[in-house]
Amino acid sequence: MGMTVGMVFLLWSMNVFIKAVGLGNSSCSGAAAVCGSVTIPYPFGIKPGCYIDDSFAIDCNKTLGSPKPFLRRLDLEVLDISLEGTLRVNYPMSSWCPKSETEIAPKVSLASSPFVFSKLRNIFVAMGCDNLAYLISSDVSNSSLRIIYGGCMSVCEKDAIQSNGSSCNGIGCCKTTIASDLDVFTTRVESTSFKRTEDCIYASLVDQKWFEGNLTNQFEVQKMSHVPVILNWEINANLSSRVMGGNSSHSTCQFANRSSSLGNMSSTFTCSCDSGFEGNPYLVDGCQDIDECTNLEVCSFYNLRYPCVNVLGGYYCDPVSDHKSRNKIIIIGISTGFGLLFLFIGGWWSYKVVKKRKNIKRKEKFFKRNGGLLLQQQLSSSEVAVEKTTKLFDSKDLEKATDNFNVNRILGQGGQGTVYKGMLIDGKIVAVKKSKVIDEGKLEEFINEVVILSQINHRNVVKLLGCCLETEVPLLVYEFIPNGTLSQYLYDQNEEFPATWDMRLRIATEVAGALFYLHSAASTPIYHRDIKTTNILLDDKYRAKVADFETLRSIVVDETHLTTAVQGTFGYLDPEYFQSSQYTEKSDVYSFGVVLVELLTGEKAISSTRTKECRSLATYLIHSMEENNLFDIIDARVMKDAKQEEIIAVANLAKMCLNLNRRGRPTMKEVAKQLEVIQTFQKTPNVQQNYEEIEYVRTEMHEQWDDVSTSTMSGADNGVASSSGSRPLLSF
Secondary structure, three states: OHHHHHHHHHHHHHHHHHHHHOOOOOOOOOOOEEEOOEEEOOOOEOOOOOOOOHHHEEEEEOOOOOOEEEEOOOOEEEEEEEOOOEEEEEEEOEEEEOOOOEEEOOOOOOOOOOEEEOOOOEEEEEEOOOEEEEEEOOOOOOHHHOOEEEEEEEOOOHHHHHHOOOOOOOOOEEEEOOOOOEOOOEEEEEEOOOOOOOOOEEEEEEEHHHHHHHOOOHHHHHHOOEEEEEEEEOEEHHHHHHOOOOOOOOEEEEEEEEEOOOOOEEEEEEEEEOOOEEEOOOOOOOEEEOOHHHOOOOOEEOOEEOOEEEEOOEEEEOHHHOHHHHHHHHHHHHHHHHHHHHHHHHHHHHHHHHHHHHHHHHHHHHHHHOOHHHHHHHHHOOOOOOOOOOEEOOHHHHHHHOOOOOHHHEEEEOOOEEEEEEEOOOOOEEEEEEEOOOOHHHHHHHHHHHHHHHHOOOOOEOOEEEEEOOOOOOEEEEEOOOOOEHHHHHHOOOOOOOOOHHHHHHHHHHHHHHHHHHHHHOOOOEEOOOOOHHHEEEOOOOOEEEOOOOOOEEOOOOOOOEEOOOOOOOOOOOHHHHHHOEEOHHHHHHHHHHHHHHHHHOOOOEOOOOOHHHOEHHHHHHHHHHOOOHHHHOOHHHHHHOOHHHHHHHHHHHHHHOOOOHHHOOOHHHHHHHHHHHHHHHOOOOHHHHHHHHHHHHHHHHHHHHHHHHHHOOOHHHOOOOOOOOEEOOOO
């Protein structure tokens, strides 16, 4: 209550001050200044006293040919200014050229200014072959506290860039969103190639609309020294007395709290014209009434035009003042009143019938286009018994379940679609995935993969309950997993259910069993291709559930390799797959090995806080074991709960999974078997005997791998057969 009274008093004080002092400077008329082709409205200004404070001061530089406006404090060229709180500026690109060993990294800081880099309007773009680019906090004094705000990686060969056209899809060019509105950051660009490249790498924030809509060839950006970037601006609440129109003259100002990258809070505000008014809300009488009557159609009905009366903030039609129009209305009303009534009733009924038929035809069209007929054939086939496992959901039921796909129901968003939380009519909670795009050339593969995923029945794999093909894009319905991801469980504090060693070992065993099932126990062998802690969910009892099959692939039984474009998550990618684009079941083993190390160390797969050579968690573990410093990197909770023999056994297993030569890695069956042995002997008191049993299992596995390696060494490394029959699962 006290805060409300204080705010009202502040706004009243502003109004009194405004009327008392007017514009405050006789040299400023309140009209917007112009520099070149850019209009400079208040609170920005060029002349002293014509801007609200120095942060909004504009210098009109006339030495560059045509006049160009620059923000005085930030020395950034202004491209245009919007009173809705945005500012478009020319921002310098970051670059790194290994040939000349030069690096250009802009040092523009918006800290302590009214500006931030817009999260919604900007994207982060990087260009060049085999590069890793990311945004980090610029606190160079303490590298362990740096925060990664966003980043992406691109891989390519020069020929691939030329054939790629102008699309920024990860080949020669990558793009991503940023984590939040930023006021200061540093751009870091690095080469991920083992070979020294002569090409430069470029990276920068960029106006998304300009980059994706205005450029005919997005690769032209690397020839530019500056690119458009959108800044959001707000005014410090301490300057409220200088606003020339706020909360008066038909404008309204809203106050908010703003947090900087350093965690400092400040009170800010923005103003806007009321409905029915337009102009500059920061000036006295800057918001002028819109004359709606200039539009001759606003008071036209049934080929009759009635007098339009403009009022402050709106208008109304006055047929009474026009006697001729009034008489015509009376005659028309009497002669056609009943007819219009029946016409309305008949039209309404016809509309309902037509709309219903149209919706039915529309659903039938989408059903056929999305492969519904193919799915019906699969369901009716005697060779595929999935009638009980695959359900065709009605689109209305899913709309009702998700509250018409309300944004408040969103569980997560990815490159392929958005996942919503929903509740079916029977009260069952589900996750509904709405795809973004559809590839009509892969409908048969999509339907076959729906059937395959529906047949997967494992307690540690997220269950696909069915799909809906009556909508513009297919909807997939999964079981709902309530307790988030393994990544959240490991790295966020959970005092009620801490990540004990028992929990971690059980989760590792469950995930290994699920992958073993997908590789060899399912009816059709399946490779996941993106195993990571964010794709492992935890149910109500904190049991592991392998999820996110966007990049999953299936193969026929006699195929052993899958050749595709490289995709996955940096830090979990199999190095051999990264180099050869040949994906095998051992590639999933490598990714699982990284997850094992995360469970042991509590460290993330990629971290800029570690040394450059140990930035990858896989390298970090192997290096520590070679230096005999394993226990120095183990998570404190694990050191407290687990026996040293157990830690050593799991670490050795992870090291075997991370073998750079995929033939030296175990299968998921062997990994699951050893984890089960460790978990079983963990519960028995005889530690020495347990350790001997674990060593026996690992020795037996080593002997099997040595035999396989010897028998396949001759000429095996010269080529790997690709899988012509492999296909993407649910890649819409």
